[in-house]
Amino acid sequence: MTDETALQRVKFYQTGTHTVGNRLMDKARRSVQASMDRSNAITSGHRACQGCGEALGARYALDAALRASDGQLVAVNATGCLEVFTTPYPETSWQIPWLHSLFGNAPAVATGVAAGMRRKGRADVRVVAQGGDGGTTDIGFGCLSGMFERNDDVLYICYDNEAYMNTGVQRSSATPPTARTATTPAVGDAPGNIFGTGKNLPLIAMAHNIPYVATANVADLHDLEDKVTTAMDIRGARYIHIMVPCPLGWGSAADATIHVARMAVESGLFPLFEAEHGRVTRSKKIRRRVPVEDYLRPQRRFAHLFKKGQEDTERIARLQRMADANIERFNLLGERETP
Amino acid sequence: MLKQTEGSQAVAEAIALCRPEVVCAYPITPQTHIVEGVGALVKAGKIENCEFINVESEFAALSVAIGASAAGARAYTATASQGLLFMGEAVYNAAGLGLPIVMTIGNRAIGAPINIWNDHTDSMSMKDSGWIQLFAETNQEAVDLHIQAFRLAEELSCPVMVCMDGFILTHAYERIDVPSQEEVDAFLPPYDPIQVLDPVEPYSIGAMVGPEAFTEVRYLAHEKQLQALRRIPEIGAVFKDVFGRQSGGLIHSYRTEGAETIAVALGSVNGTIKEVIDGMRDDGAAVGSVSICSFRPFPLDELRAALVGAKHVVVIEKSLAPGLGGIVASNIRMALRETAVPVYTVIAGLGGRPITMNSLREVLEAAGNMRLPDVQFLDLDHGAVEREILRAKQTRRAGPTAENILRNLGHAAVAGND
Ligand SMILES: Cc1ncc(C[n+]2csc(CCOP(=O)(O)OP(=O)(O)O)c2C)c(N)n1
Ligand code: SF4
Ligand SMILES: [Mg+2]
Numbered sequence: 001m002t003d004e005t006a007l008q009r010v011k012f013y014q015t016g017t018h019t020v021g022n023r024l025m026d027k028a029r030r031s032v033q034a035s036m037d038r039s040n041a042i043t044s045g046h047r048a049c050q051g052c053g054e055a056l057g058a059r060y061a062l063d064a065a066l067r068a069s070d071g072q073l074v075a076v077n078a079t080g081c082l083e084v085f086t087t088p089y090p091e092t093s094w095q096i097p098w099l100h101s102l103f104g105n106a107p108a109v110a111t112g113v114a115a116g117m118r119r120k121g122r123a124d125v126r127v128v129a130q131g132g133d134g135g136t137t138d139i140g141f142g143c144l145s146g147m148f149e150r151n152d153d154v155l156y157i158c159y160d161n162e163a164y165m166n167t168g169v170q171r172s173s174a175t176p177p178t179a180r181t182a183t184t185p186a187v188g189d190a191p192g193n194i195f196g197t198g199k200n201l202p203l204i205a206m207a208h209n210i211p212y213v214a215t216a217n218v219a220d221l222h223d224l225e226d227k228v229t230t231a232m233d234i235r236g237a238r239y240i241h242i243m244v245p246c247p248l249g250w251g252s253a254a255d256a257t258i259h260v261a262r263m264a265v266e267s268g269l270f271p272l273f274e275a276e277h278g279r280v281t282r283s284k285k286i287r288r289r290v291p292v293e294d295y296l297r298p299q300r301r302f303a304h305l306f307k308k309g310q311e312d313t314e315r316i317a318r319l320q321r322m323a324d325a326n327i328e329r330f331n332l333l334g335e336r337e338t339p
Numbered sequence: 340m341l342k343q344t345e346g347s348q349a350v351a352e353a354i355a356l357c358r359p360e361v362v363c364a365y366p367i368t369p370q371t372h373i374v375e376g377v378g379a380l381v382k383a384g385k386i387e388n389c390e391f392i393n394v395e396s397e398f399a400a401l402s403v404a405i406g407a408s409a410a411g412a413r414a415y416t417a418t419a420s421q422g423l424l425f426m427g428e429a430v431y432n433a434a435g436l437g438l439p440i441v442m443t444i445g446n447r448a449i450g451a452p453i454n455i456w457n458d459h460t461d462s463m464s465m466k467d468s469g470w471i472q473l474f475a476e477t478n479q480e481a482v483d484l485h486i487q488a489f490r491l492a493e494e495l496s497c498p499v500m501v502c503m504d505g506f507i508l509t510h511a512y513e514r515i516d517v518p519s520q521e522e523v524d525a526f527l528p529p530y531d532p533i534q535v536l537d538p539v540e541p542y543s544i545g546a547m548v549g550p551e552a553f554t555e556v557r558y559l560a561h562e563k564q565l566q567a568l569r570r571i572p573e574i575g576a577v578f579k580d581v582f583g584r585q586s587g588g589l590i591h592s593y594r595t596e597g598a599e600t601i602a603v604a605l606g607s608v609n610g611t612i613k614e615v616i617d618g619m620r621d622d623g624a625a626v627g628s629v630s631i632c633s634f635r636p637f638p639l640d641e642l643r644a645a646l647v648g649a650k651h652v653v654v655i656e657k658s659l660a661p662g663l664g665g666i667v668a669s670n671i672r673m674a675l676r677e678t679a680v681p682v683y684t685v686i687a688g689l690g691g692r693p694i695t696m697n698s699l700r701e702v703l704e705a706a707g708n709m710r711l712p713d714v715q716f717l718d719l720d721h722g723a724v725e726r727e728i729l730r731a732k733q734t735r736r737a738g739p740t741a742e743n744i745l746r747n748l749g750h751a752a753v754a755g756n757d
Contacts, residue, residue: 071538072538073538074410074536074538076406077545083547084547087543087545087546087547088546088547088549089546089547089548089549089551089552090546090552092543092546094541094543095541096538096541097536097537097538097540097541097542097543097544098541098542098543098544099406099409099536099544099545100543100544100545100546101402101405101406101429101432101436101545102402102428102429102432104398104428105398105399105402105405105428105429108394108398108399108402108403108406109402109403109405109406109409110406111392111394111399111403111406112361112363112392112402112403112404112405112406112407112408112409112410112414113406113407113409113410113536114406114410115360115361115390115392115403115406115407115410115412116360116361116406116407116408116409116410116411116412116414117410118390119360119361119388119389119390119407119412120360120410120411120412122410125536125537125538142395142396142398142399143395143396143398143399143402145395146394146395146396146399149395150392150393
């Protein structure tokens with residue numbers, strides 16, 4: 001049994017958080033975050049909102065990438081919350097070389113950094129590019145697709161908080177149906193974002209046949225770190241899509257970030273899976289399935305679905321069908337042998 | 340080595356001699372032959388340690404160059420026209436980050452109406468982006484300016500655009516002295532970056548800057564251009580020592596001694612202008628010309644010194660600021676602000692319209708006779724314009740202007756490989 005499959009098969013019986021305690025893990029598999037001398041790519045003192053999932057996701061991912069690359073890491077950042085809250089002049093939270101160019105060009109800039117490093121005899125320096133969902137699925141999409149298509153040696157990480165947060169919570173092509181944003185207000189017959197729109201970037205990334213695509217979530221640190229480590233072991237274009245709740249944009253409590261993120265997974269709305277060369281190779285089973293309401297209710301962006309006496313049962317059911325379809329498609333209950 | 344070759348090919352060879360490490364390419368006429376040429380040299384293994392990256396857009400081309408340059412590599416790309424606009428955001432960004440990228444512009448008009456032929460509207464659209472802009476008068480100068488551009492860019496950590504007229508230069512075959520690798524190596528040291536992405540010394544590059552420091556950062560960008568004003572002639576002098584010929588510099592004056600009327604222009608049209616000057620001088624007219632090689636930084640002092648003795652300054656320019664007139668002329672007026680020398684704008688050569696010796700001579704003579712208006716459009720078909728204005732007055736749904744003008748002139752739509 002390989003290490004990888006062991007992780008899937010060994011069951012840790014716990015109550016409460018459902019996360020695997022660090023002490024139960026093999027030493028080598030323990031989280032970077034638990035180490036006394038953790039790499040700390042983004043150090044404290046940055047200006048993210050309290051409970052920011054993006055700050056958490058970025059630190060988890062980059063610390064894991066730092067460990068995997070032995071500290072030989074460069075990050076390229078698209079414009080967005082992460083860029084703004086980490087580098088208010090003249091301060092910076094970045095403990096690693098970091099380059100911000102524009103909103104829509106991070107994948108191309110990263111391609112250039114990787115090429116430059118190779119030409120300078122520094123192919124050991126690995127390159128991560130990162131951006132929000134807007135920077136990734138919308139304005140940077142052309143550059144991202146180009147980077148994928150050329151199979152450039154870049155790990156691209158999307159921190160998906162399902163809207164343009166830095167500019168004040170506007171709809172992106174990653175905003176889910178019914179969600180209220182500043183440009184999909186909760187008014188009219190069908191308040192919030194409409195159904196039948198949006199794009200699924202992990203699937204689009206897979207369609208480029210790149211060596212590795214994965215989705216991850218801040219509620220599952222070990223899974224996230226494993227995926228980053230796997231990605232860092234591979235050369236070529238890699239894509240990790242991390243769901244990162246945004247308390248400000250989602251209207252969720254600052255201390256509920258991990259809970260909300262977990263409900264997204266447990267409801268099936270955000271499937272966790274890995275794919276190699278265009279084929280899904282693994283999906284992470286749901287531990288204890290919950291109805292989509294459990295995910296939606298703690299977020300004020302969905303409050304209009306749950307108005308007293310006039311619950312929008314029809315559209316909640318439609319969201320449930322989306323979750324069910326994910327569960328079926330990605331085998332999230334483990335009903336099939338193969339993913 | 341002297342050889343009969345195409346301007347684009349010669350520039351490609353010059354780029355190769357500069358030992359670029361990352362070259363990004365995206366096709367657009369009339370620049371395409373240059374990157375094709377560089378690509379072929381990379382593929383044939385004739386440029387050591389160089390990656391040629393075919394990207395998906397000009398925006399990506401310059402963005403890849405930005406990343407490569409920040410990683411400490413010598414980066415090059417080329418574009419023109421719509422391509423320069425498409426990468427516009429990255430153009431400002433490269434300058435703001437102070438990355439010494441060299442980019443060729445095969446100067447071409449900007450649509451609509453779409454037009455593949457030469458003028459300077461593309462470069463002018465980026466004149467205030469913070470890039471140094473050098474305009475080549477000949478293909479020999481285009482070759483030489485590229486070699487100088489890398490040295491200038493890297494010394495100052497400021498990107499440089501070498502602008503060469505589309506088709507007129509890029510596609511012209513002529514005798515060009517393409518220097519040897521030894522000469523170029525003697526002139527151009529390896530790139531030693533002032534900032535580089537390095538895990539040993541981790542910088543944050545491209546951080547957000549608020550009102551408390553933004554003005555100072557912008558001032559330094561201006562100051563860098565002022566430094567370039569000093570370095571451009573000095574680098575030109577070193578170039579002359581190594582290669583034995585004068586190329587580049589801030590401006591070139593031609594027969595301006597005692598000239599009453601002086602023509603000013605950028606780029607290849609200076610060749611035609613010089614011939615007109617020769618002809619008029621032969622006929623006893625006191626005329627001369629000044630070619631501006633460095634448009635950014637703009638050599639105010641040198642131009643004032645060159646033009647102050649004239650009675651009329653006629654700026655022949657291949658771009659238009661609609662609603663104002665001339666861009667170059669406005670800049671020249673700044674140079675002559677403390678003098679009473681009148682500056683006339685002649686908008687010429689838009690979208691590839693030939694600039695003929697006869698027409699040039701006419702405007703220079705008109706200026707001498709005080710008959711030149713402030714803004715003149717060279718060889719404008721007034722009849723066609725009047726008819727179209729009238730027609731548009733008579734019908735609300737007048738239709739698309741460009742097509743109407745073509746019909747009006749009796750031309751069928753013209754196709755090109757855009
Ligand atoms: C070309 C361009 N268009 C628009 C903007 C404004 N802008 C900056 S950040 C941002 C939102 C970023 O959203 P996302 O990528 O989802 O990241 P988040 O802030 O949500 O983490 C926008 C619209 C910009 N900087 N550049
Ligand atoms: S708005 Fe959202 S993504 Fe941005 S810093 Fe605040 S919590 Fe984080
Ligand atoms: Mg976002």
